[in-house]
Each structure stands twice: as structure tokens, then as C-alpha cells.
Amino acid sequence: xxxxxxxxxxxxxxxxxxxxxxxxxxxxVSGAIRxxxxxxxxxxxxxxxxxxxxxxxxxxxxxxxxxxxDMPAAAKDWKLLGSGSQVTSGTGYCFQNQSIDQSIxxxxxxxxxxxxxxxxxxxxxxxxxxxSESGSGSIKYGEKLALKIDNDSKPxxxxxxxxxxVNLNWSNTPxxxxxxxxxxxxxxVKVGESFALVNKVEKDFLIYAKRGGExxxxxxxxxxxxxxxxxxAKKASFEEAKKVAVxxxxx
Numbered sequence: 001x002x003x004x005x006x007x008x009x010x011x012x013x014x015x016x017x018x019x020x021x022x023x024x025x026x027x028x029v030s031g032a033i034r035x036x037x038x039x040x041x042x043x044x045x046x047x048x049x050x051x052x053x054x055x056x057x058x059x060x061x062x063x064x065x066x067x068x069x070d071m072p073a074a075a076k077d078w079k080l081l082g083s084g085s086q087v088t089s090g091t092g093y094c095f096q097n098q099s100i101d102q103s104i105x106x107x108x109x110x111x112x113x114x115x116x117x118x119x120x121x122x123x124x125x126x127x128x129x130x131x132s133e134s135g136s137g138s139i140k141y142g143e144k145l146a147l148k149i150d151n152d153s154k155p156x157x158x159x160x161x162x163x164x165x166v167n168l169n170w171s172n173t174p175x176x177x178x179x180x181x182x183x184x185x186x187x188x189v190k191v192g193e194s195f196a197l198v199n200k201v202e203k204d205f206l207i208y209a210k211r212g213g214e215x216x217x218x219x220x221x222x223x224x225x226x227x228x229x230x231x232x233a234k235k236a237s238f239e240e241a242k243k244v245a246v247x248x249x250x251x
Contacts (some may be wrong), residue, residue: 075205095128106151114165142185146174165215
């Protein structure tokens with residue numbers, strides 16, 4: 001079989017294989033195409049990520065606006081009274097409810113009174129403290145906070161189920177499950193400014209609302225129209241009696 005003929009030319013007295021040059025040129029072109037495609041893919045990916053980030057930002061802003069719009073007027077029922085223009089972490093304030101113009105403080109309520117919190121007509125108490133996780137600086141709308149009410153035992157207020165009264169209890173250590181809302185997220189909360197208070201565990205607003213028995217008149221917003229403990233017990237007894245009567249009549 002005849003040997004494969006190479007396309008050889010002479011350049012500057014040296015042999016040059018033009019086929020090899022063609023192959024090398026093709027390789028360069030192919031590499032350039034691949035690099036161009038890679039750059040195009042990177043650019044497209046960057047564009048997609050930018051769009052997704054913008055969409056996420058829009059959704060966040062929309063969600064925050066929806067929360068502000070959906071917040072019931074009855075929930076924006078609290079303010080902190082004291083010195084200075086901005087509420088600062090750990091500082092003592094008078095924690096006042098605007099529905100009754102009275103402030104919260106520690107006080108015994110007895111075995112049927114639920115958590116030991118009472119109302120006080122004084123407006124100069126300095127017994128309530130909101131603490132940020134950083135432990136210093138201004139308290140801001142939207143950040144997680146611990147709520148401390150001065151007493152001789154466990155000072156921090158946290159969510160906890162109770163059979164009587166609002167579902168709150170005491171803790172020895174800070175529990176960062178409270179959020180002040182009603183202003184622009186990230187802005188400092190001002191002294192004397194109305195706000196709403198949300199518990200992240202209950203996922204509801206803490207408000208003033210009457211309840212029967214000896215428990216303090218505090219409720220979660222979604223429970224604001226429910227009767228007191230004895231009302232609920234009476235209703236349960238009635239429903240049970242009705243059930244028994246229906247069963248007896250249908251035998």
C-alpha cells in the first residue's frame with residue numbers, strides 16, 4: 001500500500017506540514033468557541049441569579065407591606081414611656097397599654113390567676129426591659145427581643161401553655177421570641193411611640209382583652225372574643241350535657 005502523502009511545503013529552508021497547521025488552527029477555533037460558550041453560560045447564569053435576587057427582594061418588600069397592612073388597629077396598643085428619644089436594649093421603661101392607660105408590672109394573682117402580672121396606673125415605672133441579642137444599642141422594629149419584667153425571681157417573660165390565663169410564663173434567662181412591629185423594619189423604636197407586640201412562638205399579637213376569673217386581661221389577638229376560663233368550662237359542660245341528651249333520645 002502506498003504511503004500516505006503529506007502536504008509538505010518549504011518555508012525558510014524548512015519543511016512545513018500544512019495539514020498539521022490546519023489541525024492546529026481548527027483546535028484554536030474550537031477552543032475559542034468553547035471559551036465563548038462558557039462565557040455566555042456564565043453571563044446567562046449571572047443574569048438569572050440577578051433576576052432571582054430582585055424577585056426575592058420584591059417578595060420580601062411585598063410581604064412586609066402586607067404585614068403592615070394586615071396588622072389590626074387593636075394590636076398597635078402598646079408604648080414604652082421613659083427618658084431619651086429611642087428605646088435602648090436593657091433600659092428600664094414603663095410598659096403601658098393604651099386601651100386602659102395602665103402599665104404592666106409583676107404582682108401576685110393567686111392560684112387561679114395565671115401568670116403573676118398586674119395592671120398599675122403609674123406612668124413612671126422603670127420595670128420593663130426589652131433586650132436585643134446583641135445586648136446593646138437601639139431596639140429596632142422587626143428584630144428578635146427578650147422581654148424582662150423586674151421581680152424577685154425569674155424576670156423574663158416567655159410563651160408557655162397554661163390552663164388558666166394567657167399562655168405566658170417566666171424564665172431565668174433571656175428568651176428571644178418577641179418582636180416589636182408597627183414601624184419600618186430596621187428603624188429604631190421611639191420612646192412614647194405606639195407599637196404592636198408579636199410572640200414568634202404563638203405567632204400572634206399580645207393585646208388587652210377582658211377575660212373572666214382572676215387572670216390579667218391579656219389575650220392573643222386571635223382569641224380576643226373568647227370567654228374566660230369559667231365561660232369555656234361552662235360551654236364545655238353544656239356541650240357535653242347536650243351530647244348526652246341527644247344520645248339518650250335516639251336510643
